[in-house]
Amino acid sequence: MNAKPSTTPPGAPQAVARPIRTAASLILVRDSARGMEVLLLRRAEKADDQNSGASVFPGGVVDTHDRSLHTMCKGLDDVAASARLGIPDGGLDYYAAAVRECFEEAGVLFASGIDGALVELDRLPAGRLEAMRHAAEQGTDALLAMCEPQGWLLAVDRLAYFSHWLTPPGMLRRFDTRFFISEMPAAQDVKPDGREIVAHMWLKPAEAVDPARGLKLMNVTRRTLEQLAGWDSAAHCLAHARALTGIPLNMPRLADGPEGRRPVNIEEAAYAEIGRLDPEGRGDARYALEAGLATQLSPRIRRMAGDEESPHSYFVGGDAGQWALIDPAPSGEAQAGAAPGPVRWLLSTAARTEQAAAALEQLRSSAWPDATVLWPGAGEMLDLGGATLRTLQAGPPEDGAAARQFLLAEERFLFTGTAQSPAVPAGDEVEWIAPASGFIVRSS
Template identity: 75%
Template sequence: MSAKPSTTIPPGPAPSMPRPIRVAASLILLRDGAHGMEVLLLRRAEKADDQNSGASVFPGGVVDTHDRRLHLMCKGLDDAAASARLGVADGGLDYYAAAVRECFEEAGVLFASDAEDRLVELDRLPPSRLEAMRHAAEQGTDALLAMCEAQGWRLAMDRLAYFSHWLTPPGMPRRFDTRFFIAQMPAGQDVKPDGRETVEHMWLKPAEAADPRRGLKLMNVTRRTLEQLARFGSAAACMAHARSQTRIVLNMPRLADGPSGRRAVNIEEAAYEEIGRIDPDGQGHAHYALEPGLATRLSARVVRVAGAPDSHHSYFVGGEGGQWALIDPAPHGVARSEAPGQVKWLLWTAARPQPSAESLDALRSAWPDATVLSPEPGDTLRLAGATLHVRQAGSADQGAPARQFLLAEERTLFTGCGAAAPAVHATGEAAWIAPASGFIFRTPR
């Protein structure tokens, strides 16, 4: 086996006090350009101790407790309908109101309708008057409310479509539970960054903005959203898609380490479920890549040693008594230093383990007190605090391994090389699958 990049990773430290999660709203503005749909990005001002300093972002910010007062000026959507759309008990309209307010404060774009239900064209106002109105609105929700009342305007919530829901990963200095909305850029208005929170704006095709060659500093959520938006050829098509969504899933990335350093792992990535199991609080002891020889403590009873790309994982399974079974030892053995305790049994998922003479010598040298077992399906193996049920993996003519091992205490099934995914959890006994290669994952619910 190649040199080991890590020794067995112990359980993480006790989680610290949970960081407060602030609710937020963001408004993604779209328009159709000469070469396709474009999206508005604002560059945040450079600030010390700000994880998003200098990043290109969509207009948005924290939902203020006073945003509920803006309900009085909202049209096209009431709180009951907004709450149902967002899947909250009440206060859903707060998010819509905050998205509109933040867009006006940061970008100078206001979604408001006049008495004839036409979107207001702010460019028709004298620049000095518009600047005074915007400055007043930035002082607080009540000022925006008074401004709309004085002008006879209503906030046009019906122009917004709910698009996505993101939660900052555990372990980050600041965490936000953010609802993203989309809307088409209203006519008769220009984008004007406020000069304090935002200092520059740009209209770009989503794919262009997400391209690393463009050189924009993008948060994970911004990049992922741009990649989603890049699928649409027009603003109208994107709006139609958003309005047709019946269920919007919460996206909460998780932090993990790997060859490229620490990064956010998104929900569709193979490592995501494992990271959530072994490091739910974002302490930093999970990985998004399995380098050969990497030892990972998956639980108090399971340690995995990652195999080479053309090989398979080995799993130590044990219990309270300090005795362990080693399932599918690597062809050239597993280093003794990687064992969490005394190895009592050597087990294979293959029907008749036939390791080479060289491999047998390595195994006998590493585990002189271990017994090689070939249990039959239906047998039960017991270590103190750990129970392994032997299960049939498939018929011989399917070419599947003859056995799999179910760790009863954790409902984790060790499938062995070549096991077919649809067959391993047919009985419903297993909650987790520990495959021959790759990350552990939950069985379908």
């Protein structure tokens, strides 16, 4: 097992903080003979745009003037909108911005006439529609001036709140975006503005994410399309959206790995570890652990990733610069080169048997001749010099011997070793669990 370079340790220089802008996006769906389709707009190519050329849903930044549209919103006030979004106030700004951006980018307007029905823009003379579109593109106040004389109200009650995403730390531009969803209004056609948006397409969600289609999709767009692929009709999709409660914030994190740097989503195994090691979004944490990869989990802990036949090994040390090695790999020579300092103790989470004890002693003599092999019992402490390892019994004894876990008290780190279902101590003694394989996780 060859040691590989470690990731940047916690405490490395922090990335420059990026301002976060609030935004709103509107997902439009419709039924067709082929099933439910979703509208995607292709952004223009721009050198300074991280989403240049991407296929996206209509949307954009919430404007400070969007609050002036509150009086024009139908069926929803700011109190109800804010409660739905889980914020103190200003929730209606997002709904209004979603409607405004959809009209500016796609020419689709969610507005109701005096009779309460959605306006039928296709019945308007072409010249009048273009003039209205041009006026609305001048800003929020222009949209207000366009709707008021005709008695139109923004039909925000047709929008269902769908999801909440925050751009990962480390990105050049970060957006805190609320996504809404609605069915495409009848008697309206999509008309891209030709500047920000250069093309549009209606696709089944599964078609849009198919690599053969070749669309450039942002992570949030791809994840949303994958979710939408689960519904066969617009009615079923919207019924689901309107029934949602407690919509969580999704904030991916950038990480590196065999496929290059990419966003890691909240449900992926590596997510919690990436958040601990790289909260600033440098992107140097990992979403895959190759055998032999050394990772500095904290100033006191370094992990050597195991392979299919051996668990992870953990170097654990205190302020004195002497280290304990928990579960050393059978080929200890490679690990010796990755040790952060002198290894004084060898520990094992396995049950102490004659075979296990002989194997660990043989490894000590060949790779760690200056170390001492310890088999502490439950409750025993090991002073690392400024840090303490406490031994816990991992489960009931088997054949007279019991597996063990080790708790680094100062960092509330529990090393579980081969235990399949670790018995986590009650209370708040454990914050992080370091398993035999995979990534560290927060204690539930």
